[in-house]
Amino acid sequence: MLRSAIALLLTAGLQAQAPLADTYRPAADKLMKQATDEGARHAYDALEYLSDDIGHRISGSKELVRAEDWAAEQMKAAGLQNVHFEEAPVPHWVRGAESCELLTQQAGPLDMIGLGGSVGTPKEGLTADVVAVGSFAEFAKLPDSAVKGKIVLFDAPYEGYGRTVMYRYAGASTAAKKGAIACLIRTVGSASLGNPHTGAMAYEAGVPQIPTAALSIEDASRLHRLCAKGETVRVRLKMDAKMLGTTTGRNVIGEIPGSEKPNEIVILSGHLDSWDVGQGAQDDGIGALLSLESARSMIKAGLHPKRTVRVILWTCEEWGGFGAKAYAAAHKAESPNIVAAFESDSGNGRIQGFSVDLHGEESGPGEGKGGSDADRKAVALMDSIAPLLPEGARKMRAGESGEDVGFFIPNGGVGIGVGHDASRYFDVHHSKADAFYHINLDDLRYNLQAYSVMAYVLADMPEKLK
Numbered sequence: 297m298l299r300s301a302i303a304l305l306l307t308a309g310l311q312a313q314a315p316l317a318d319t320y321r322p323a324a325d326k327l328m329k330q331a332t333d334e335g336a337r338h339a340y341d342a343l344e345y346l347s348d349d350i351g352h353r354i355s356g357s358k359e360l361v362r363a364e365d366w367a368a369e370q371m372k373a374a375g376l377q378n379v380h381f382e383e384a385p386v387p388h389w390v391r392g393a394e395s396c397e398l399l400t401q402q403a404g405p406l407d408m409i410g411l412g413g414s415v416g417t418p419k420e421g422l423t424a425d426v427v428a429v430g431s432f433a434e435f436a437k438l439p440d441s442a443v444k445g446k447i448v449l450f451d452a453p454y455e456g457y458g459r460t461v462m463y464r465y466a467g468a469s470t471a472a473k474k475g476a477i478a479c480l481i482r483t484v485g486s487a488s489l490g491n492p493h494t495g496a497m498a499y500e501a502g503v504p505q506i507p508t509a510a511l512s513i514e515d516a517s518r519l520h521r522l523c524a525k526g527e528t529v530r531v532r533l534k535m536d537a538k539m540l541g542t543t544t545g546r547n548v549i550g551e552i553p554g555s556e557k558p559n560e561i562v563i564l565s566g567h568l569d570s571w572d573v574g575q576g577a578q579d580d581g582i583g584a585l586l587s588l589e590s591a592r593s594m595i596k597a598g599l600h601p602k603r604t605v606r607v608i609l610w611t612c613e614e615w616g617g618f619g620a621k622a623y624a625a626a627h628k629a630e631s632p633n634i635v636a637a638f639e640s641d642s643g644n645g646r647i648q649g650f651s652v653d654l655h656g657e658e659s660g661p662g663e664g665k666g667g668s669d670a671d672r673k674a675v676a677l678m679d680s681i682a683p684l685l686p687e688g689a690r691k692m693r694a695g696e697s698g699e700d701v702g703f704f705i706p707n708g709g710v711g712i713g714v715g716h717d718a719s720r721y722f723d724v725h726h727s728k729a730d731a732f733y734h735i736n737l738d739d740l741r742y743n744l745q746a747y748s749v750m751a752y753v754l755a756d757m758p759e760k761l762k
């Protein structure tokens with residue numbers, strides 16, 4: 297009698313502490329099957345429409361307005377509730393016509409693209425000799441007299457996005473401080489094949505604003521070689537770009553209200569805006585639709601998480617998270633209840649794992665610190681979910697999450713970075729080559745399995761990461 301009572305108690309105790317992976321195996325199986333049967337294909341077809349029928353979607357464009365309206369309809373069709381928009385002020389910049397022409401040596405047009413936020417040139421363009429350097433350090437050694445009235449070219453080799461993007465952000469003001477009249481950079485990308493990449497730049501206050509553009513790796517290195525031989529290299533840069541001011545963007549939001557803890561929230565997010573070239577398929581149509589499809593998968597699989605799952609498709613990430621910043625400010629009081637805010641914004645490479653971000657900015661760019669007890673506890677919990685994910689997607693760590701969800705963290709929210717294999721992402725990012733053609737359906741299926749399972753378990757399990 298006593299022995300069987302003890303045995304019963306022991307069994308009950310063991311059940312209460314059953315590993316998360318055992319508890320959630322049946323739900324994970326359903327989500328895996330949903331991704332395989334229909335979910336991945338559904339997201340793939342939706343991305344094809346977003347890419348081919350709507351196209352690229354820079355803030356302030358009519359395409360972004362269409363995409364926002366379309367995304368809200370997609371959410372309703374998926375069965376999400378409380379579908380609505382929340383507005384944010386966003387910059388409105390237009391590129392206009394642009395060109396850069398080499399006037400010396402093998403004269404002719406160069407492969408160029410203006411950088412987002414750049415001012416334009418006079419109508420007739422700016423014509424000047426080029427001063428080429430390989431780094432900021434090399435540029436710092438030049439006397440002002442060598443730069444004044446010239447067009448500076450920073451031909452900096454790609455050393456990873458986080459490091460090299462500084463030339464895109466800060467090249468123009470750095471060059472202008474020594475009297476340059478325009479700034480060219482080697483495109484910030486891991487490959488270019490004659491195809492330069494755009495992206496946001498910024499002017500330093502109090503420094504003259506000069507036009508700035510990226511050249512393909514091939515053309516930037518060609519001009520640099522010619523300059524290094526001491527030859528005169530002369531170019532004409534023409535850009536009609538202008539900042540028109542501020543307009544209104546809309547974050548698109550829909551949710552699955554939690555069955556038991558509706559005030560606790562798991563956010564699944566990506567951004568709907570893109571640059572004004574290519575199709576914004578990798579950056580970040582796929583992240584937006586993967587997030588939406590993960591929530592749809594739960595509904596289709598008949599799973600109803602205890603916490604609220606909220607899908608947010610951000611507006612205007614590309615200029616510095618304008619949509620998310622406004623949203624986080626408006627939802628500050630709610631932030632401590634954001635138990636996990638996912639962001640997928642590095643393409644469709646296979647997910648290798650997830651990072652938990654408890655510190656936001658403090659983690660710094662790249663790898664997070666991850667050394668605290670809180671970090672270790674959160675990673676251990678995520679590790680206990682990992683066996684449910686596809687085998688290559690189980691690397692859990694403390695670290696950065698994302699540009700958009702990072703705004704929740706100072707107010708008590710928890711960020712989750714979706715760790716895609718980004719080894720080919722910066723080949724196409726912010727360029728004409730960011731096209732639907734490069735989206736692989738098998739990879740999308742794999743990613744949907746990993747993302748939907750991770751998101752569901754975090755939205756349903758008894759514990760919280762923090």
Ligand SMILES: [Zn+2]
Pocket residue numbers: 567579580613641
């Ligand atoms: Zn992005």
